[in-house]
Amino acid sequence: MTQPDKWLFTPGPLTTSATVKQAQLRDIGSRDREFVDVVSDIRRRLLVLAGQADDTRYTAVLMQGSGTFGVESVISSTLAPGEKLLVLVNGAYGRRIRQMAQVLQIPVRVLEYPEDQQIHAGDVDRALAEDAEIAMVAVVHCETTTGILNPIAELAEVVQRHQRKLFIDAMSSFGAVPVDVAQLGITYLVSSANKCIEGVPGFSFAIADRAALQQSAGCARSLSLDLHAQWQGLEANGHFRFTPPVHALLAFQQALLELEAEGGVVGRAARYAENHRVLNAGMAAIGFRNYLVPDVQGNIITTFHYPDHPNFDFDQFYDRLAVRGFVIYPGKVTQAACFRLGNIGRMYPEQMRALVAAIEDTLHEMNVTLLAHNK
Numbered sequence: 500m501t502q503p504d505k506w507l508f509t510p511g512p513l514t515t516s517a518t519v520k521q522a523q524l525r526d527i528g529s530r531d532r533e534f535v536d537v538v539s540d541i542r543r544r545l546l547v548l549a550g551q552a553d554d555t556r557y558t559a560v561l562m563q564g565s566g567t568f569g570v571e572s573v574i575s576s577t578l579a580p581g582e583k584l585l586v587l588v589n590g591a592y593g594r595r596i597r598q599m600a601q602v603l604q605i606p607v608r609v610l611e612y613p614e615d616q617q618i619h620a621g622d623v624d625r626a627l628a629e630d631a632e633i634a635m636v637a638v639v640h641c642e643t644t645t646g647i648l649n650p651i652a653e654l655a656e657v658v659q660r661h662q663r664k665l666f667i668d669a670m671s672s673f674g675a676v677p678v679d680v681a682q683l684g685i686t687y688l689v690s691s692a693n694k695c696i697e698g699v700p701g702f703s704f705a706i707a708d709r710a711a712l713q714q715s716a717g718c719a720r721s722l723s724l725d726l727h728a729q730w731q732g733l734e735a736n737g738h739f740r741f742t743p744p745v746h747a748l749l750a751f752q753q754a755l756l757e758l759e760a761e762g763g764v765v766g767r768a769a770r771y772a773e774n775h776r777v778l779n780a781g782m783a784a785i786g787f788r789n790y791l792v793p794d795v796q797g798n799i800i801t802t803f804h805y806p807d808h809p810n811f812d813f814d815q816f817y818d819r820l821a822v823r824g825f826v827i828y829p830g831k832v833t834q835a836a837c838f839r840l841g842n843i844g845r846m847y848p849e850q851m852r853a854l855v856a857a858i859e860d861t862l863h864e865m866n867v868t869l870l871a872h873n874k
């Protein structure tokens with residue numbers, strides 16, 4: 500090792516534990532019994548994280564590629580020709596789902612909200628009441644664009660009442676925000692290896708309602724992203740249809756064990772809540788302002804306004820923090836000059852305090868004063 504790795508205050512890939520990294524240091528055949536067992540163990544543990552004791556109602560399907568590939572696999576292969584998708588948008592990841600529907604020529608309707616506002620269940624209720632062609636509703640749980648949490652329980656109640664399918668992009672929340680897919684009547688939920696489960700990038704996964712998935716046979720608009728075919732392959736002999744990311748899967752199995760040792764979703768949620776609290780309090784004490792109001796803010800990633808000071812320059816701020824060993828994240832909101840700090844990954848309040856101290860030093864170095872302005 501030359502230099503220690505920097506701490507990643509990003510929404511993923513994240514800082515992972517040494518043991519997760521080490522789990523990858525081997526060669527294993529993708530058709531070997533041992534590997535097949537790893538895959539089946541991962542699929543079973545994912546169902547538990549989704550609130551399912553067994554696979555009677557849901558199944559977990561692993562898909563090669565980053566999170567977007569998992570989302571696109573559901574969007575592209577579970578709607579029959581002519582079926583319409585309603586996309587609920589309050590950030591870049593919701594917009595990405597709309598874009599997928601457009602590229603795939605899937606009929607799409609969109610309800611769009613400002614990026615600092617949650618989606619309103621009442622609007623979804625009206626849209627579903629007036630449009631019988633809508634077969635599925637798609638929504639992002641934690642919109643990583645800002646860190647806002649959407650009210651998925653309320654939305655799920657509406658979608659269930661109208662008997663439509665529900666797709667949740669839970670990329671940046673799954674594993675750290677409790678969710679029971681059966682209770683909410685979720686049809687498909689997608690997340691990936693390198694977010695709150697703290698694995699390394701390489702694949703995504705869908706928690707799918709078995710009956711719906713069964714019905715989607717033959718609906719795929721792509722060979723490699725065919726979710727039903729991928730499921731059939733895994734069920735038949737435990738094999739992926741195409742080369743699996745074996746090392747990422749080995750790391751992920753270790754990450755799942757570490758999640759369990761931390762107390763599962765509840766334990767991890769508690770650490771992230773404390774990370775977020777410490778980081779946010781520290782940033783407020785320096786004088787930073789939050790983009791979101793506290794009651795819609797999740798504990799995953801937080802958006803801060805740029806300091807209102809002529810000497811502040813984000814690129815310089817970023818570089819100076821990187822030299823100190825901290826990687827932060829640029830903003831993605833369209834209407835305001837902001838940056839983001841993620842607090843997920845193998846990090847603790849100690850690292851949150853260290854980042855706040857480094858930010859304070861950096862501002863001092865840049866001759867940016869904040870307190871006077873915000874008092």
Ligand SMILES: *Cc1c(COP(=O)(O)O)cnc(C)c1O
Pocket residue numbers: 510511565566567568592639641642643668669670671691
């Ligand atoms: C990270 C993320 C994605 C997927 O991103 P990839 O770069 O493809 O892994 C999708 N939706 C949300 C909400 C995310 O946070």
